[in-house]
Amino acid sequence: MSVRKVAELAGVAPMTVSRVINTPTKVRPETRERVLKAIERLGYVPDLVASSLSSKRSRIVSALVPTLGNPMFSQVIQGLADTLRAADYHLIIGDTRYSAKIESALVLEMLGRRPEAIVLTGPVREERIRKALLRAGITVVQIWDLQPGHIVDCAVGFDNYAAAVAMMRHLLGRGYRRLGFMAIVGDERARERQVAFREALAQHKLKPTFEALPSRFDPAYDPTDEFIRQIEQHPETDAVFCASDMLAHLAIFACQRKGWAVPGRIALAGFGDLPLSAKIVPSLTSIRINQYEIGRRAAEVIVQRAGGLRPRTLVQDLGYEIVERESTAPP
Amino acid sequence: MSVRKVAELAGVAPMTVSRVINTPTKVRPETRERVLKAIERLGYVPDLVASSLSSKRSRIVSALVPTLGNPMFSQVIQGLADTLRAADYHLIIGDTRYSAKIESALVLEMLGRRPEAIVLTGPVREERIRKALLRAGITVVQIWDLQPGHIVDCAVGFDNYAAAVAMMRHLLGRGYRRLGFMAIVGDERARERQVAFREALAQHKLKPTFEALPSRFDPAYDPTDEFIRQIEQHPETDAVFCASDMLAHLAIFACQRKGWAVPGRIALAGFGDLPLSAKIVPSLTSIRINQYEIGRRAAEVIVQRAGGLRPRTLVQDLGYEIVERESTAPP
DNA sequence: CTGAAAGCGCTTACAG
């Protein structure tokens, strides 16, 4: 099945078949009809691989996220997928498992598909990769965290550090003073939140009661146990800033098991504002990021660029919002 | 940047560069070294589009799931992505939003990329699409639900109906008799569970107290409110079978808000056994499906097929497991 | 409005 077969059946040149598919208005209606009928009869599906090669437009976008298992990122992917599909692009995805090494290997692999754009979560970490990206001359959209110094091309996201600072302001404003921090090790974005956590405390001449970073690669990995252990070892803790809502949910359940009132005994705050966070009991104070919108905007930038437009702003800060809920009511 | 440039720099023919990349052992070590150096120096990344076209091997797999937002499916995708990457395949994804129409359009689009295999969630619903798939002559792996009559090619999943029947056996065995059912409308897989729910009750000469199917397209969509409304309208209900763990989690929170003891007042059971279900208070009885494994096996089938092997079994039933937890303790 | 020629960047299938 190929343009040639269709052309033969319709009694036209292959070029005309190509026109019917790509620029139908440039073909006389009668001719178009004949070609369309031939396409239909043969069940012809144009080969986009060949099309990509000769037109030098792959209509492919690659996106790399740390993990697909995290709803934060799957929402971003969903936003990307929906918007790109509407513009006739296909999306190739890869997950880096939070590893810079895997990320680099994936970028190189992806580049082989000649994508028109590549979406990366966070800054490029290897100089070699940055060079390869530049040499490829494609649109690079860095999503999620905005770190101005490291942006290769475009960026859509929010200020992770500022968001964490705002949450700390909220917690301190509520009167909490003995704060713990919890994140999953390997999550570099969480590291930034941790820095904000420390600095905010330091400004108030306070010290963390604990900073726990269970590793998902640790065979004994269980954030729930880790949380309980930390609270028992540091019973003065009156609030815990969790680097993700999922951790905060687990902490709430741990507290329920232990009979620790939230927020009476311990206040809890998360990050990401998952849908469940508004519904959980107690409802969870969190930092809302519009994940879907990040994906949508990233796709938008890509489509605009492909259309020859220079997007007005190369860096789009979509902001964040502290959502104050029951879990951090004043003590 | 092309094989030609590399070939010139290395002083060999393009064909030799191709060999160094694809079958390096077939090139004399000294020649290979020279070519490798040229590749390195130029930062050459082979064009997989051109490679696909001439070799007729795209090394692409397309996967369609109803939504990426549901952790059930993102786990499947993760299993696919990991396994396919290890075999040097790229994964193009699409989400059908539970729509047969979108699914059909996506399949046709995907076919244009000449994937070596396509992964579909559930059976193909349009005859036209089944034909297109057959004509494409590629591996089609139907995942998730196993419906023998509708399988185009291979299938990896579990028996949705049997799983729901097993859960009903559990609930009835625990002594619950006044059962309600809840699912999100549009989820066809949930429909099967609903049928099992009804039939199991009928066998015991029982009737549902309610069957609620909130629609995510309904502006007033709120499964929590819907759950509360149903329980208040049908206060005799002593247990609710939720077609997904997420719904069951929301139901648990709703009960906490209302002061309805789970399982004292109402027992709850879910489907999918999300990680949170073991941790939530009360822990949730659910049906465990190994989502990641479904993805992994689907990829395995694809890789085996590509290697010329006929997989031993075309239909792999990975089974399910009723995980009995606190939420359905005897009344 | 339509078509013949050339070429996109690889690899297949020979040939030596």
Place this chain on the structure above:
DNA sequence: CTGAAAGCGCTTACAG
């Protein structure tokens, strides 16, 4: 072990 020729299935850039 290496290479020259042909071709994968489209589209670009002309030409008429």
